Amino acid sequence: MSENQQVSRPPLITLLCSLVFIAGIYMIVQTFAGAFHANGTLFSPFIVLFIIIAITGASGMWSMEKWGFIVYMIAASGFQVIPIIFGVWTYWWLLPMVLLFLFAVHVREMK
Numbered sequence: 560m561s562e563n564q565q566v567s568r569p570p571l572i573t574l575l576c577s578l579v580f581i582a583g584i585y586m587i588v589q590t591f592a593g594a595f596h597a598n599g600t601l602f603s604p605f606i607v608l609f610i611i612i613a614i615t616g617a618s619g620m621w622s623m624e625k626w627g628f629i630v631y632m633i634a635a636s637g638f639q640v641i642p643i644i645f646g647v648w649t650y651w652w653l654l655p656m657v658l659l660f661l662f663a664v665h666v667r668e669m670k
Contacts, residue, residue, distance in 0.1 A: 568623055569665050575658055579617035579631075583610045602645045609637035613655065620662060625669045628662055635659040 587610055589595065595603045613634035619627020635655040642648035 568621065569668065571661065572620055572623070572665050575661055576617045576621045579613055579658065583614040583617075586610050602641070602647070605637075605641045609634045609641065612637065620669070623669045625666065628666050628669065631662060632659060 586595075587607060590603050590607050590610075595606050613631055616627045616629070616631025616634055619630055621627070635658070638652055638655045639648070642652050
């Protein structure tokens with residue numbers, strides 16, 4: 560495949576990226592509303608940082624770029640480590656990992 564050839568975006572990538580964008584905006588709003596307040600004041604800024612990283616990765620995957628998958632993988636890992644460090648991890652924090660595995664289905668199609 561040449562570099563200039565356009566890669567069509569699969570519907571699953573469109574759906575998952577849209578979910579990441581919507582969830583990211585929702586989580587940032589909830590962070591400022593105080594929903595992610597844990598044992599310290601550093602939990603919320605770390606969560607916002609990884610939300611921004613996840614949205615950046617999703618925008619890369621929206622363009623069908625492999626770097627977007629790698630960036631989202633970093634964010635999904637961060638969403639596991641930070642809640643564990645602050646002692647607030649629940650099974651809901653596995654949702655980014657589920658999305659990561661669904662994104663992985665189309666990595667070979669990315670340029």
